[in-house]
Amino acid sequence: MAESPAGAGDFRHVAFLYRSDAEYAATVAGFLRGGLAADEPVFAAVPPGKGCLIADALGAAARRVEFADMTTMGSNPGRIIPRVLDFTGRHAGRRVRYVGEPIWASRGPAELREATRHEALINLAFAGADAEILCPYDTGSLTPAVLADARRTHPLLLSDSGPGTSAEYAVPFRLPSSCSVPLPAPPYTAMSYTYRTDLSQVRALVQKHAREAGLPDPRVSDLVLAVSEVAANTLRHTPSSGTLTIWHDRDEIVCEVHDEGVITDPLAGRRRPAPGALGGHGLWLVHQVCDLVELRSDNTGTTIRMHMLIRPRQPAD
Amino acid sequence: MDLLRTSVAAIESDSEPYTLVELAGEADVTNSDALREVLDTEVAKQPRMVIIDLSGLRFMDSSALHVILRANRALDRQGGVLALASPREPVAKMLRLTAADQLIPVYASVSEATAG
Numbered sequence: 001m002a003e004s005p006a007g008a009g010d011f012r013h014v015a016f017l018y019r020s021d022a023e024y025a026a027t028v029a030g031f032l033r034g035g036l037a038a039d040e041p042v043f044a045a046v047p048p049g050k051g052c053l054i055a056d057a058l059g060a061a062a063r064r065v066e067f068a069d070m071t072t073m074g075s076n077p078g079r080i081i082p083r084v085l086d087f088t089g090r091h092a093g094r095r096v097r098y099v100g101e102p103i104w105a106s107r108g109p110a111e112l113r114e115a116t117r118h119e120a121l122i123n124l125a126f127a128g129a130d131a132e133i134l135c136p137y138d139t140g141s142l143t144p145a146v147l148a149d150a151r152r153t154h155p156l157l158l159s160d161s162g163p164g165t166s167a168e169y170a171v172p173f174r175l176p177s178s179c180s181v182p183l184p185a186p187p188y189t190a191m192s193y194t195y196r197t198d199l200s201q202v203r204a205l206v207q208k209h210a211r212e213a214g215l216p217d218p219r220v221s222d223l224v225l226a227v228s229e230v231a232a233n234t235l236r237h238t239p240s241s242g243t244l245t246i247w248h249d250r251d252e253i254v255c256e257v258h259d260e261g262v263i264t265d266p267l268a269g270r271r272r273p274a275p276g277a278l279g280g281h282g283l284w285l286v287h288q289v290c291d292l293v294e295l296r297s298d299n300t301g302t303t304i305r306m307h308m309l310i311r312p313r314q315p316a317d
Numbered sequence: 318m319d320l321l322r323t324s325v326a327a328i329e330s331d332s333e334p335y336t337l338v339e340l341a342g343e344a345d346v347t348n349s350d351a352l353r354e355v356l357d358t359e360v361a362k363q364p365r366m367v368i369i370d371l372s373g374l375r376f377m378d379s380s381a382l383h384v385i386l387r388a389n390r391a392l393d394r395q396g397g398v399l400a401l402a403s404p405r406e407p408v409a410k411m412l413r414l415t416a417a418d419q420l421i422p423v424y425a426s427v428s429e430a431t432a433g
Contacts, residue, residue, distance in 0.1 A: 225407065
């Protein structure tokens, strides 16, 4: 295979652009078998149907692979990196292999933006790690724009023209524009509220709107916690007020918090805080309780958009 | 009325005396300094055991959690024990998601906490 990019140590992050189930099963099973043969811990997080293809191809060896349903584990793509870090952490000191398929055709636009951002952030989170990550992309069902982003977020490619490096991969690190340009504007029906220290009022507003939108009570509490954590950062880190904007449709309720704070760490909220740590829990909690989180930050301020599903998403194949 | 109300009592129980701190309302970044003062004062008295009754707490954010984690560290260093009692579900979930419940024992009631 092609060499890893300079400075990335032994870390390999490969987009596998596949055209058929047979090609998928053979290549992914081969990748995992290679890991097992080298006595490397192997982990595969893929949609359930794909997991069956892999398990069938592996036969008895499938028992030695850790499997996860990516439609659950990665429903919010912001939770994937900490799960994979848990896996590498459990096997510290050993080279590992991971198959992660976080992108499927029925993902909505906001989910696709976040899943693409997740793929880009993999390069930061695992830079220099002793690991190989294979990310399958279904060329038959994904759009050309999504596949073009796969070439931007992966230094290495495996396609029908064989293994190679991606000419589109950005060095130094840069997020693809699809997941870093400003978010689409909220609908004109959205409600806005400017807060400074009245976090209790912020929470009451979120609770009222979420209940009216039909979000079940335990999820209302989740959303209240998430918004409160983000609004608390306005108080902690900025001298000015913040704006809460809320809207909903049939499927989801969205709360957006904007303030003048700047978040410089692209991985904020994607690392599990150490036990007893006296910081780093805010954005971690936001990602753990929300169905989707979008973050945009530059030197003029930060926007964090928290999505909660009122009804379940359409499942992947 | 204050967003967060605290009350402290020294309890002389049959088994072992303990300090009971009751929290009610909402604990967040706007009142975490006040909560820290309350807990610092009690920890300075070098109690064997402090139980924080969370049953009246409708909401707790990570600032309040950090104050509690700090108190736990301080108590632990001086050989004391901190326990949390009767969190409502949103607070209990937050303690689980942050794994704080792995560091500080969480009990369904104050009496269970005293039984250890």
